[in-house]
Amino acid sequence: MSAELQKVSCLAENKPTACSFSIESILGLDKKKDLNPASIRTYRPWMDNSCSREVTAHNWRLPIIRYDNIPLQVHPVKHAIEREGDAQYEQCQTTTERMTYKRELSWYRGRRPRTAFTRSQIEVLENVFRVNSYPGIDVREELANKLSLDEDRIQIWFQNRRAKMKRCHRESQFLIVKESLTPQEQ
Amino acid sequence: MSAELQKVSCLAENKPTACSFSIESILGLDKKKDLNPASIRTYRPWMDNSCSREVTAHNWRLPIIRYDNIPLQVHPVKHAIEREGDAQYEQCQTTTERMTYKRELSWYRGRRPRTAFTRSQIEVLENVFRVNSYPGIDVREELANKLSLDEDRIQIWFQNRRAKMKRCHRESQFLIVKESLTPQEQ
DNA sequence: TTGTAATATAATCGC
DNA sequence: GCGATTATATTACT
Numbered sequence: 001m002s003a004e005l006q007k008v009s010c011l012a013e014n015k016p017t018a019c020s021f022s023i024e025s026i027l028g029l030d031k032k033k034d035l036n037p038a039s040i041r042t043y044r045p046w047m048d049n050s051c052s053r054e055v056t057a058h059n060w061r062l063p064i065i066r067y068d069n070i071p072l073q074v075h076p077v078k079h080a081i082e083r084e085g086d087a088q089y090e091q092c093q094t095t096t097e098r099m100t101y102k103r104e105l106s107w108y109r110g111r112r113p114r115t116a117f118t119r120s121q122i123e124v125l126e127n128v129f130r131v132n133s134y135p136g137i138d139v140r141e142e143l144a145n146k147l148s149l150d151e152d153r154i155q156i157w158f159q160n161r162r163a164k165m166k167r168c169h170r171e172s173q174f175l176i177v178k179e180s181l182t183p184q185e186q
Numbered sequence: 187m188s189a190e191l192q193k194v195s196c197l198a199e200n201k202p203t204a205c206s207f208s209i210e211s212i213l214g215l216d217k218k219k220d221l222n223p224a225s226i227r228t229y230r231p232w233m234d235n236s237c238s239r240e241v242t243a244h245n246w247r248l249p250i251i252r253y254d255n256i257p258l259q260v261h262p263v264k265h266a267i268e269r270e271g272d273a274q275y276e277q278c279q280t281t282t283e284r285m286t287y288k289r290e291l292s293w294y295r296g297r298r299p300r301t302a303f304t305r306s307q308i309e310v311l312e313n314v315f316r317v318n319s320y321p322g323i324d325v326r327e328e329l330a331n332k333l334s335l336d337e338d339r340i341q342i343w344f345q346n347r348r349a350k351m352k353r354c355h356r357e358s359q360f361l362i363v364k365e366s367l368t369p370q371e372q
Numbered sequence: 373t374t375g376t377a378a379t380a381t382a383a384t385c386g387c
Numbered sequence: 388g389c390g391a392t393t394a395t396a397t398t399a400c401t
Contacts, residue, residue, distance in 0.1 A: 115377060116401080153377085160378085163394075298382085346382065349390080350381080
């Protein structure tokens with residue numbers, strides 16, 4: 001971390017370091033601040049109470065919450081490189097060990113069990129998707145009722161389906177361009 | 187496949203079967219359309235001219251035309267509905283064709299590439315956020331300079347961060363209530 | 373291993 | 388600025 005950034009990040013730690021952000025400017029002439037870090041927890045409706053409580057308990061017990069403030073969405077490689085501060089992670093020597101560590105971490109965090117759509121459900125979803133890839137809440141609810149799925153699952157499905165469509169399109173576009181650049185055999 | 191599902195899936199095949207999904211609802215046509223196509227012109231500073239030209243070039247290879255004076259980011263369905271003056275669009279006979287047309291258009295329509303903040307940037311932002319979740323323009327500019335980011339990115343970050351905080355708080359509140367209602371096992 | 377459901381969050385729109 | 392959505396990138400599971 002650069003010296004500049006250290007100066008900035010010292011703020012939250014109340015270090016007596018000189019800092020180029022003035023307190024006044026950071027406070028923005030005293031605006032409301034109502035953040036209670038302890039209150040942040042994720043709601044997992046598909047977990048029953050006992051399970052939720054257990055997860056919470058584990059998170060409190062285990063020193064693995066240090067990444068809650070840091071984006072989990074990073075390049076795995078970069079991530080691995082940059083996680084030098086995580087002692088527990090560093091202790092994992094083999095890839096397998098690290099995988100296990102990560103898996104346990106995710107288990108403690110709680111993740112909705114993967115939904116396995118049936119063939120008929122997919123068929124209907126695909127048919128609707130062909131006609132409208134952006135169904136509104138009403139259509140999604142209709143689908144949810146008819147297919148016996150949560151509306152949330154429908155929404156995620158369409159989201160992922162759009163991403164897939166886009167990916168496929170990008171790839172085909174790339175192919176077209178590539179072929180146009182090398183019209184002859186190659 | 188059940189009778190219900192057949193009713194649904196018939197849609198994409200244009201079968202004259204009675205169907206409990208209305209065409210309007212599937213197409214999302216039963217929603218209000220409130221855009222004024224003539225007045226919409228979005229500025230995309232991150233698309234420089236060369237890039238635009240390249241995109242245009244790609245568009246020329248495909249049965250897609252470019253749209254310089256339409257919203258770059260709208261609901262494709264709404265968008266498609268309101269572009270009745272577009273001759274190419276009118277040439278698309280079937281709903282599917284129109285959807286495809288519209289869909290491809292939206293791919294070329296620009297969206298700012300997702301910014302990937304670095305760990306150190308997030309760290310600083312989080313530290314400032316803890317102290318002040320509503321930084322004024324001056325603090326945002328300071329941060330922008332120090333973190334080598336656009337002030338705009340900073341602003342959006344704080345906006346999303348506040349939303350996240352709110353969400354987390356709501357969820358934890360919900361959990362508390364839920365647990366207080368079912369304090370025993372089960 | 374691949375495909376994809378799920379997740380987190382940056383970006384966008386309409387108010 | 389907010390709430391609601393969408394896009395995007397990544398993770399993790401089958």
